Amino acid sequence: MWESLFYMNLYEWEGKELLKKHGIATPKGVVVRRGDDFVSKYTELGAKEVVVKAQVLSGKRGKNNGIKFCSSVDEVKRACEQLFSTNIRGQYVAAVLIEEKLVIAGEHYFSIVYDTTTKQPMLIYSEAGGGDIEEVDEKNIGKYLLDIRQETPSSVLPLIGEGESGNVAPSPIRGGVGGGVSAFVQSLWTCFLTEDTRQIEINPLVKTADGRWVAADAKIALDEDAFYRHEEWKNLEPRTMMGRLPTERELAVKKIDEGEGYYRGTAGKYIEMDGDIAILFSGGGASIANMDALIKAGLKPANYTEYSGNPPREKVAALAKIVLSKPGLKGLWIAGGVANFTNIAETFQGIVDAFDEIKPMYPIVVRRAGPFEEEGMRLMKECAERNGLTIQFFGKEKSMSDTAGVLAKLVK
Amino acid sequence: MGILLSEKTKVLIQGITGKEGQKAVKAMSDYHTQVVCGVTPKKGGQEVEGRPVFNSVKEALSVILSPPRRAFGETGGTKDPLNQTERDSSATPAGAQNDKLANVVSAVYVPPFAAKAAILEAVEAGIPLINIIVERIPIKDTAYCLAAAKEKNIRIIGPSSLGFIVPGVGRIGVVGGPLVNEIFQPGSIGVISRSGGMTNELSWQIRKGGLGQSAAVHVGGDLLMGTTYADLLLLFEKDEQTKAVVIFGEHGGSYEFEIVEAIKKKEFTKPLAIYIGGKFANVFPEGMNVGHAGAIVARGQGAAEKEAALASVGVKIAERYEDLVELVKPYV
Numbered sequence: 248m249w250e251s252l253f254y255m256n257l258y259e260w261e262g263k264e265l266l267k268k269h270g271i272a273t274p275k276g277v278v279v280r281r282g283d284d285f286v287s288k289y290t291e292l293g294a295k296e297v298v299v300k301a302q303v304l305s306g307k308r309g310k311n312n313g314i315k316f317c318s319s320v321d322e323v324k325r326a327c328e329q330l331f332s333t334n335i336r337g338q339y340v341a342a343v344l345i346e347e348k349l350v351i352a353g354e355h356y357f358s359i360v361y362d363t364t365t366k367q368p369m370l371i372y373s374e375a376g377g378g379d380i381e382e383v384d385e386k387n388i389g390k391y392l393l394d395i396r397q398e399t400p401s402s403v404l405p406l407i408g409e410g411e412s413g414n415v416a417p418s419p420i421r422g423g424v425g426g427g428v429s430a431f432v433q434s435l436w437t438c439f440l441t442e443d444t445r446q447i448e449i450n451p452l453v454k455t456a457d458g459r460w461v462a463a464d465a466k467i468a469l470d471e472d473a474f475y476r477h478e479e480w481k482n483l484e485p486r487t488m489m490g491r492l493p494t495e496r497e498l499a500v501k502k503i504d505e506g507e508g509y510y511r512g513t514a515g516k517y518i519e520m521d522g523d524i525a526i527l528f529s530g531g532g533a534s535i536a537n538m539d540a541l542i543k544a545g546l547k548p549a550n551y552t553e554y555s556g557n558p559p560r561e562k563v564a565a566l567a568k569i570v571l572s573k574p575g576l577k578g579l580w581i582a583g584g585v586a587n588f589t590n591i592a593e594t595f596q597g598i599v600d601a602f603d604e605i606k607p608m609y610p611i612v613v614r615r616a617g618p619f620e621e622e623g624m625r626l627m628k629e630c631a632e633r634n635g636l637t638i639q640f641f642g643k644e645k646s647m648s649d650t651a652g653v654l655a656k657l658v659k
Numbered sequence: 660m661g662i663l664l665s666e667k668t669k670v671l672i673q674g675i676t677g678k679e680g681q682k683a684v685k686a687m688s689d690y691h692t693q694v695v696c697g698v699t700p701k702k703g704g705q706e707v708e709g710r711p712v713f714n715s716v717k718e719a720l721s722v723i724l725s726p727p728r729r730a731f732g733e734t735g736g737t738k739d740p741l742n743q744t745e746r747d748s749s750a751t752p753a754g755a756q757n758d759k760l761a762n763v764v765s766a767v768y769v770p771p772f773a774a775k776a777a778i779l780e781a782v783e784a785g786i787p788l789i790n791i792i793v794e795r796i797p798i799k800d801t802a803y804c805l806a807a808a809k810e811k812n813i814r815i816i817g818p819s820s821l822g823f824i825v826p827g828v829g830r831i832g833v834v835g836g837p838l839v840n841e842i843f844q845p846g847s848i849g850v851i852s853r854s855g856g857m858t859n860e861l862s863w864q865i866r867k868g869g870l871g872q873s874a875a876v877h878v879g880g881d882l883l884m885g886t887t888y889a890d891l892l893l894l895f896e897k898d899e900q901t902k903a904v905v906i907f908g909e910h911g912g913s914y915e916f917e918i919v920e921a922i923k924k925k926e927f928t929k930p931l932a933i934y935i936g937g938k939f940a941n942v943f944p945e946g947m948n949v950g951h952a953g954a955i956v957a958r959g960q961g962a963a964e965k966e967a968a969l970a971s972v973g974v975k976i977a978e979r980y981e982d983l984v985e986l987v988k989p990y991v
């Protein structure tokens with residue numbers, strides 16, 4: 248099963264595969280991995296002038312030495328070796344893409360993203376592509392609304408007050424007969440809809456000297472919540488935005504929410520961090536507030552974890568065991584708000600299962616309230632007694648942030 | 660008086676036969692809210708907690724709109740809400756077309772892959788207020804439903820919303836859970852939260868501070884919100900009971916900037932305090948997705964930028980969520 252947040256963003260070469268599938272031209276290219284024979288791959292490609300690009304999950308590679316232009320075997324070999332030995336803006340270089348160099352007549356910008364004001368997809372277009380779109384003057388950027396219910400857009404309406412011409416979309420968008428959208432925009436739109444993407448960005452979309460439109464880059468994010476209608480996503484390789492390969496624990500936690508009832512209580516979010524305070528938070532909002540509070544209290548998180556939506560005992564136990572398995576921990580903070588419907592006894596029973604097995608001897612602070620809180624606290628107190636654990640308990644009378652301070656004192 | 664619901668509100672639950680749907684019937688009727696019936700395709704004819712189950716929303720509406728009869732299992736109030744004729748405009752989005760449906764709310768408790776069809780069914784039927792509890796609906800489906808709802812002037816709260824509550828009047832969904840009477844009491848503070856847990860936690864902080872809530876709304880944590888902070892502020896502005904509003908926000912999206920606009924246009928003039936979580940996200944690389952899907956780390960629209968824009972129009976910024984109550988206390 249496939250639903251982790253770690254899989255959301257596609258590498259450039261993966262994005263280009265999707266674009267190609269929908270009839271959008273991309274440069275001829277080849278993907279190389281660490282340990283591959285770069286020279287023979289380059290020779291196979293059969294283009295002398297090439298662009299060698301680090302495959303990372305972030306943009307702005309050009310400014311950060313992630314893109315190199317080469318025209319010989321030696322240059323390509325050196326470029327690949329260099330790229331594999333660096334990381335780009337904190338992102339892990341998973342592969343290198345070697346592509347034919349295009350003869351460029353113009354560089355444009357195209358993207359489709361969800362706009363949170365209209366709550367519909369928005370097409371963004373600019374003739375000033377190639378660089379950072381953030382640095383392009385607003386008046387040179389056109390924004391156009393698309394209606395998600397139309398598989399074939401009848402028109403593309405510029406957002407009022409924006410766009411270069413004010414009311415008419417420029418020809419690369421219209422292009423089609425009778426005011427309809429251009430074939431290119433239609434392909435992009437079909438790709439956006441059928442592949443369940445959250446975002447497609449092509450920068451630059453190159454107009455070649457011989458008059459073709461070619462997507463020279465692709466940044467696509469998939470919607471992880473649509474995994475159930477995309478069997479093919481299972482074949483994507485694991486990834487994380489943390490600037491390294493996913494850790495064993497991250498991969499193990501991801502499996503917790505797999506299976507049929509994936510939406511019934513989640514316990515599959517875990518990001519490993521550098522600190523020594525283990526985290527077991529419940530609730531998305533509370534976990535965000537608590538991370539802020541933890542850092543403010545001068546503590547360093549060993550992980551970010553959140554379970555929510557009343558997960559069963561088994562899911563919480565599996566998560567807690569993995570969280571506590573990290574070496575070098577100096578404390579544990581179990582914190583959540585006043586739950587609406589999460590069963591505190593059931594979720595705490597899962598944590599107790601992990602305590603009985605691992606018996607963590609560092610200080611533990613618990614702050615939680617909600618349905619069956621008394622039974623939950625009793626289960627954990629009994630567990631502390633039989634295993635000799637140091638746990639301080641707080642209910643809703645003390646605020647979550649204040650209990651971060653309690654843990655800070657115990658740890659020091 | 661509160662916002663969004665009244666004593667006259669009648670609820671139908673889509674997905675009533677599921678585990679969460681069944682819990683919701685109980686939670687709502689335990690808090691004086693009239694759950695009239697439910698819908699689960701192919702399970703028409705069954706009963707859940709004494710409520711009839713229908714195959715379709717259309718069929719269910721024929722019951723809601725039928726002549727008065729006493730609701731099942733009601734614990735609060737003895738008057739028959741169906742006999743009242745007086746209209747409560749705050750419970751109804753402006754322009755709701757069908758007066759007969761004016762006080763009807765659908766609460767959607769179906770699995771994510773069935774959500775689009777269920778929501779569209781409610782929209783087609785013209786139900787003016789739809790609460791989507793479902794989490795992890797694909798964003799494409801959400802956008803589709805929101806577009807369809809907007810066309811018919813239908814208000815959607817959610818997706819991923821646990822619901823909302825008007826203390827002492829009723830609740831849609833399970834906000835407050837079984838401890839609802841320990842957390843909520845009628846008062847003058849409006850509560851808006853991106854997080855379900857924090858809706859409750861924040862409401863508790865208000866109660867602990869000796870105050871009460873006029874209404875508490877969990878707007879949901881998805882990137883696309885059917886009803887935004889600004890939408891609710893306009894309702895709170897009109898509500899006489901509300902003297903101040905507190906918001907638990909998250910970084911990501913442009914919703915806080917809508918608040919700034921509403922205040923600049925004087926559409927919202929009451930005291931407002933906000934906490935925007937997620938400052939720690941700076942320790943993660945760009946593009947990282949933590950917590951709710953709406954909380955995408957996008958530089959330039961981070962917590963710091965939002966706080967500066969909000970502070971410039973007089974919104975009080977809380978360093979910790981616990982401070983929200985103290986910030987609005989002088990005004991109530």
